[in-house]
Amino acid sequence: MIRRTRVLIVDDSPFMRMAIRRILTTDPGIDVVGVASDGVESVEKVLELRPDVVTMDVEMPRMDGIASVKKIMSVAPCRIIMVSAMTSEGATATFEALEAGAIDYILKPSAENSMAQKQFKEELLRKVPGIASVSSLQNHHSSLLASPDTAEQSHLGACVKRRIECIGIGASTGGPVAVQEVISSFSASFACPVIVAVHMPRAFTAPFAERLNAKCSVAVRVAQEGELLKGGTVLIAPGGQHTTVVRTAAGLVVKLSPATAPSGVYIPSVDLLLSSLSESTNGAVLGVILTGMGADGFKGMQQVKSRGGMTLVQDQATSTVYGMPKACIDGALADTILPLFRIGPTLEQLIAGS
Numbered sequence: 001m002i003r004r005t006r007v008l009i010v011d012d013s014p015f016m017r018m019a020i021r022r023i024l025t026t027d028p029g030i031d032v033v034g035v036a037s038d039g040v041e042s043v044e045k046v047l048e049l050r051p052d053v054v055t056m057d058v059e060m061p062r063m064d065g066i067a068s069v070k071k072i073m074s075v076a077p078c079r080i081i082m083v084s085a086m087t088s089e090g091a092t093a094t095f096e097a098l099e100a101g102a103i104d105y106i107l108k109p110s111a112e113n114s115m116a117q118k119q120f121k122e123e124l125l126r127k128v129p130g131i132a133s134v135s136s137l138q139n140h141h142s143s144l145l146a147s148p149d150t151a152e153q154s155h156l157g158a159c160v161k162r163r164i165e166c167i168g169i170g171a172s173t174g175g176p177v178a179v180q181e182v183i184s185s186f187s188a189s190f191a192c193p194v195i196v197a198v199h200m201p202r203a204f205t206a207p208f209a210e211r212l213n214a215k216c217s218v219a220v221r222v223a224q225e226g227e228l229l230k231g232g233t234v235l236i237a238p239g240g241q242h243t244t245v246v247r248t249a250a251g252l253v254v255k256l257s258p259a260t261a262p263s264g265v266y267i268p269s270v271d272l273l274l275s276s277l278s279e280s281t282n283g284a285v286l287g288v289i290l291t292g293m294g295a296d297g298f299k300g301m302q303q304v305k306s307r308g309g310m311t312l313v314q315d316q317a318t319s320t321v322y323g324m325p326k327a328c329i330d331g332a333l334a335d336t337i338l339p340l341f342r343i344g345p346t347l348e349q350l351i352a353g354s
Helices: 014-024 039-049 065-075 088-100 114-132 150-159 175-183 202-215 270-280 298-306 323-330 340-353
Strands: 005-010 030-036 053-057 079-084 104-107 166-171 194-198 219-222 233-236 241-248 251-258 285-289 310-314 336-338
Touching (some): 005 014, 014 030, 030 039, 039 053, 039 065, 065 079, 079 088, 088 104, 088 175, 088 202, 104 114, 175 194, 194 241, 194 270, 202 219, 270 298, 285 323, 310 340, 336 340
Parallel strands (some): 005 053, 053 079, 166 285, 194 233
């Protein structure tokens, strides 16, 4: 008999608790083992029920979602999905919860928007089983004392001689924290343009860029149509649409386009971004794939490799979800595989030597 995923629902709204329960019970592989109406009760229920996954509201009485995540991760770590409001305030709180140990988030739909309600249902039924399979809840810094791999170092020595005109980074589940880890390690003199695609809703992109800009030595902002890629600047692909890069007389320029089929759930598309970078730089690109569910980025990394570009992938031990990195590694597309804490310094090393 297959073990069902045990879920605890935490929300101060009886309506939302009922709505989430109704959705989750349509999956025979999910067992809703309990509900909690605030953060204090959520900690008590986690200790009592030991769920596999917790869906966590952000705004609650007595103890809010962020404090709840911190407490749960300190006393009984488990997989937590934030259920967040589609506002800049909701985005900021969500990023704080992710830093505290939550794995992913889903946007809370408005009662009037049937499309948002449908998307909420689909994401809930996709993400709950998805993060239930996450085997480790260890912090990505846990490998900090790991010794460098000799072959890996040798390979980097060969790669450092290749020209890099731009770096493209892709991520999904666990991506906001992973991207911050990488970008915050760059020095103010980091000279290569960087463009990042994380699967993220439109309302969250600007707060994410602002958060990174406040924490990083390089400038970070949301990519704009027609913007020129420049050294010392990291551009974040805006949510709700796709971002590609084209070559013009002025240099590499951002092009934004509507998110339409057959791109599916991956918006913005890492595949489209990396493929366009490979073409516009004629292979003088470094593609980076970080933690994430699914396989977005695989086709883009194929294009990077086929044009002679460089590829770097996060390792399994430090990935929140190993899906996107694993797809590239299994497909023999990774020139280098590194723990998260080494990716930023390695990029700095590669750029300095290119």
